[in-house]
Amino acid sequence: xxEIISLVKKFGELIAVNDINLVVPRGxxxxxxxxxxxxxxxxxxxxxxxxxxxxxAARVAGYDVQTHPLDARRRMAYVPxxxxxYEKLTPWEFFRFTGQLFQMEDRHMEEAARALIAxxxxxxxxxxxxxxxxxxTRQRVAIASALLHDPEVxxxxxxxxxxxxxxxxxxxxxxxxxxxxxxxVFVSTHQLSVAEEMADRIGIIHQGRLIAVGTREELRRQxxxxxxxxHTFLALTAQEANFTEERAVAKS
Amino acid sequence: xNGATMPRSFTSWPLLLLMRANLxxxxxxxxxxxxQSRLLTSIIGLFVAGYLVLSFxxxxxxxxxxxxxxxxGELLVERLIFLLFAFLFVLLLFSNLVIGYTNFFRNRETNFxxxxxxxxxxxxxxxxxxxxxxxxxxxxxxxxxxxxxxGLTKHAPWxxxxxxPSLVGMFIVLPAVAGSWCAVNLGRxxxxxxxxxxxxxxxxxxxxxARYWWKAEPVDDETLETRVLAVLDRLLMKTKFxxxxxxxxxxxxxxxxxxxxxxxxxxGFFMLVLLSHVMFFxxxxxxxxxxxxxxxxxxxxxxxxxFGQWEWFRTWRSRRRAFHYSPGFLEHAFGLxxxxxxxxxxxxxxxxxxxxxxxTQWGQTLMLFGLLGVYVINLRHFxxxxxxxxxxxxxxxxxxxxxSLNLATLTTRFVYPQFSLEGKRLWIxxxxxxxxxxxxxxxxxxxxxxxxxxTLSLIWLSCHMLRMPLDRTLYFAAAITVMTFTLNALAVxxxxxxxxxxxxxxxxIVSGFGxxxxxxxxxxxxxxSVTLLAIGSPWARFGQQSPELMFGTLAGFATLSVTMGWMPxxxxxxxxTSIEM
Numbered sequence: 001x002x003e004i005i006s007l008v009k010k011f012g013e014l015i016a017v018n019d020i021n022l023v024v025p026r027g028x029x030x031x032x033x034x035x036x037x038x039x040x041x042x043x044x045x046x047x048x049x050x051x052x053x054x055x056x057a058a059r060v061a062g063y064d065v066q067t068h069p070l071d072a073r074r075r076m077a078y079v080p081x082x083x084x085x086y087e088k089l090t091p092w093e094f095f096r097f098t099g100q101l102f103q104m105e106d107r108h109m110e111e112a113a114r115a116l117i118a119x120x121x122x123x124x125x126x127x128x129x130x131x132x133x134x135x136x137t138r139q140r141v142a143i144a145s146a147l148l149h150d151p152e153v154x155x156x157x158x159x160x161x162x163x164x165x166x167x168x169x170x171x172x173x174x175x176x177x178x179x180x181x182x183x184x185v186f187v188s189t190h191q192l193s194v195a196e197e198m199a200d201r202i203g204i205i206h207q208g209r210l211i212a213v214g215t216r217e218e219l220r221r222q223x224x225x226x227x228x229x230x231h232t233f234l235a236l237t238a239q240e241a242n243f244t245e246e247r248a249v250a251k252s
Numbered sequence: 253x254n255g256a257t258m259p260r261s262f263t264s265w266p267l268l269l270l271m272r273a274n275l276x277x278x279x280x281x282x283x284x285x286x287x288q289s290r291l292l293t294s295i296i297g298l299f300v301a302g303y304l305v306l307s308f309x310x311x312x313x314x315x316x317x318x319x320x321x322x323x324x325g326e327l328l329v330e331r332l333i334f335l336l337f338a339f340l341f342v343l344l345l346f347s348n349l350v351i352g353y354t355n356f357f358r359n360r361e362t363n364f365x366x367x368x369x370x371x372x373x374x375x376x377x378x379x380x381x382x383x384x385x386x387x388x389x390x391x392x393x394x395x396x397x398x399x400x401x402x403g404l405t406k407h408a409p410w411x412x413x414x415x416x417p418s419l420v421g422m423f424i425v426l427p428a429v430a431g432s433w434c435a436v437n438l439g440r441x442x443x444x445x446x447x448x449x450x451x452x453x454x455x456x457x458x459x460x461x462a463r464y465w466w467k468a469e470p471v472d473d474e475t476l477e478t479r480v481l482a483v484l485d486r487l488l489m490k491t492k493f494x495x496x497x498x499x500x501x502x503x504x505x506x507x508x509x510x511x512x513x514x515x516x517x518x519x520g521f522f523m524l525v526l527l528s529h530v531m532f533f534x535x536x537x538x539x540x541x542x543x544x545x546x547x548x549x550x551x552x553x554x555x556x557x558x559f560g561q562w563e564w565f566r567t568w569r570s571r572r573r574a575f576h577y578s579p580g581f582l583e584h585a586f587g588l589x590x591x592x593x594x595x596x597x598x599x600x601x602x603x604x605x606x607x608x609x610x611x612t613q614w615g616q617t618l619m620l621f622g623l624l625g626v627y628v629i630n631l632r633h634f635x636x637x638x639x640x641x642x643x644x645x646x647x648x649x650x651x652x653x654x655x656s657l658n659l660a661t662l663t664t665r666f667v668y669p670q671f672s673l674e675g676k677r678l679w680i681x682x683x684x685x686x687x688x689x690x691x692x693x694x695x696x697x698x699x700x701x702x703x704x705x706x707t708l709s710l711i712w713l714s715c716h717m718l719r720m721p722l723d724r725t726l727y728f729a730a731a732i733t734v735m736t737f738t739l740n741a742l743a744v745x746x747x748x749x750x751x752x753x754x755x756x757x758x759x760x761i762v763s764g765f766g767x768x769x770x771x772x773x774x775x776x777x778x779x780x781s782v783t784l785l786a787i788g789s790p791w792a793r794f795g796q797q798s799p800e801l802m803f804g805t806l807a808g809f810a811t812l813s814v815t816m817g818w819m820p821x822x823x824x825x826x827x828x829t830s831i832e833m
Contacts, residue, residue: 048679048682048683049682049683050679050682050832051832052830052832069687070687071685073683073684073685074685078679078683080679082676083679084676084677084679085680086602086677086680088605088606088609088610089605089606089609092575092577093580093602093605096579096598097598097599097601098680100597101595101598101599101680101681101685101686102684102685103594106579110577113577114577123575124573126575127572127575
């Protein structure tokens with residue numbers, strides 16, 4: 001469902017994404033981890049078509065995001081880490097706007113919206129301007145609106161930021177349910193607990209490279225550590241940092 | 253900030269510390285504006301200097317003209333000064349009330365300071381100073397050329413230009429104190445039923461009184477020609493309230509006028525009256541308002557609703573809670589445009605809702621075009637003077653220029669940043685299967701259609717008031733239509749060519765290079781177009797225009813419009829296909 005093929009993105013001398021290859025099949029919950037400035041957001045931006053790759057390609061639901069952007073977008077949804085909304089609209093107007101952008105039928109849109117509104121406890125906020133809502137409520141509006149058109153691929157950057165424990169649970173449950181129903185979920189997060197609890201597979205990006213991919217157990221074996229994902233993550237990123245340093249010394 | 257490293261005067265006087273931090277911040281903001289765009293800084297400087305010089309010249313000529321009326325000139329100018337300061341007091345009072353309320357109760361810095369070990373009195377003092385400055389500077393800037401022109405027409409000595417600013421400086425303290433006192437008490441009592449009823453009753457009574465006092469009195473042409481003194485007497489009677497001796501504006505006006513006339517004792521007396529009031533009320537405000545401000549801030553923070561005491565409001569709110577999931581009026585209205593794609597209609601509805609709910613946008617539009625509309629409607633009062641074809645011709649082209657200049661201001665301010673404003677929301681629009689190119693085209697279509705409704709109405713009204721025949725009305729309508737398309741295309745095109753996708757504030761987006769460039773190009777286009785149209789007008793020199801010149805200038809106008817409108821839009825649409833977010 002998601003294919004990333006030899007993806008490279010350079011900003012001048014800096015290589016933000018360095019030859020990433022990855023396939024995420026239909027219905028998989030995939031979490032990508034990595035330190036700050038590892039290249040996670042750049043990869044997501046290329047995957048969603050907001051940025052062009054220097055070389056390589058990204059496909060969503062079989063469509064190349066560069067050559068067939070509209071076909072790819074019709075089948076996916078993306079929620080960034082800080083989702084800016086239209087402040088002067090109400091959540092209900094925003095849901096209708098999003099649904100209409102995706103050419104949804106009115107009846108279908110209303111049914112889907114009502115179900116999500118109930119799930120995210122948004123009934124009391126439907127008439128209030130978004131500018132007056134708390135950060136967590138905005139995040140709920142953003143996630144609900146992105147799920148409205150029932151996307152085949154769902155890409156989300158830091159899904160739990162600002163959410164209270166109850167609504168964090170709601171988001172986790174919905175994403176897991178949809179994933180079981182066939183939606184591919186691609187999550188970028190710094191919260192290792194989210195990846196540990198939710199993901200079918202985990203990818204670790206470090207300095208633009210995908211240094212490890214696999215289930216929790218596979219990653220643990222690869223790193224040679226036991227216990228929490230935190231240890232695995234720290235060990236893998238440290239190994240990679242040492243390896244890069246050695247290469248730099250050898251080169252010099 | 254580490255108190256140990258600060259000079260002792262700052263740490264022991266928190267007010268000075270606050271002033272220092274804010275001054276430093278303001279200075280850096282000013283420097284940032286300068287560094288951001290030198291072109292913008294130069295244009296702002298040019299406009300400020302231009303206003304000062306032009307208004308000074310206008311006031312100087314006006315006052316000179318009035319003073320030539322034998323016996324009446326002095327009286328009229330004197331009354332004008334009394335009126336100026338009386339209205340200035342009222343305006344400053346309202347300005348201080350509004351800015352003070354916002355600054356005391358709706359300000360992030362205030363909320364932050366209230367959590368620090370800073371006395372409430374100090375926070376009040378700082379916010380009072382800040383509000384007074386913010387509320388007063390623009391008025392002082394506006395009246396400065398008038399006072400300078402007045403001094404010059406009366407051949408005032410040099411010390412007049414030193415004393416008058418000092419007097420005005422003292423004077424602004426009184427409306428500032430009154431305004432901030434009203435703001436604090438408004439904060440305390442806004443939700444009380446008695447207070448709300450009282451305010452409505454007082455406002456109603458004041459409106460009725462003002463309407464009665466200032467109701468228009470018909471004066472026929474004959475009375476105006478033959479009974480000047482009687483008419484003037486009625487005029488002076490209506491404005492006599494400005495000379496009520498207990499008004500602070502009276503003390504200021506009297507000291508300024510007496511100083512100019514050389515009556516130093518009398519001027520000194522009024523100056524001391526003003527000074528004593530400023531010191532008394534200033535002292536009260538600086539020493540006694542802190543606790544009241546703190547109580548009011550607490551009340552405002554803990555208030556759920558201003559109208560919560562009223563049964564009708566509670567019923568209305570509970571009715572609103574029952575949500576009906578209706579699409580809304582705009583969606584129904586746009587639903588009639590069946591030939592427009594559903595997603596494009598959604599975008600148009602969204603943009604219109606955002607415009608309507610952003611008071612800055614429609615407020616400024618209403619103000620700019622409303623003022624022009626009032627002027628155009630009042631053209632009928634000049635029709636007697638506008639019998640000469642030359643003046644009709646000139647005024648009609650000036651109206652075209654004014655209308656398009658207003659439009660250029662709005663397209664630069666609101667249409668230009670439209671694309672950039674989608675920047676942080678591209679996860680919505682950019683991820684929709686609509687295509688960014690269609691988004692840009694839809695924005696252009698909406699802005700142009702909206703602008704055309706206003707500009708065409710105004711031009712039609714202008715032609716109607718000037719009693720122009722149909723062919724000339726159509727000519728002007730065609731000209732403003734082309735100009736509306738061009739100005740919107742220029743703003744949309746440059747908005748895409750010079751986007752600022754990081755900024756969320758339209759004001760900051762416009763203040764960059766692209767926004768300034770758009771404004772300058774729009775003005776140049778308008779000046780060139782109106783000149784070309786006026787030169788090549790078929791009605792110039794009363795029908796003796798050569799066909800070559802006429803067609804040449806019209807072709808020039810068309811070429812200019814295509815170059816300034818179509819080209820940037822085309823380049824913008826080309827760029828949008830390859831833009832990276």
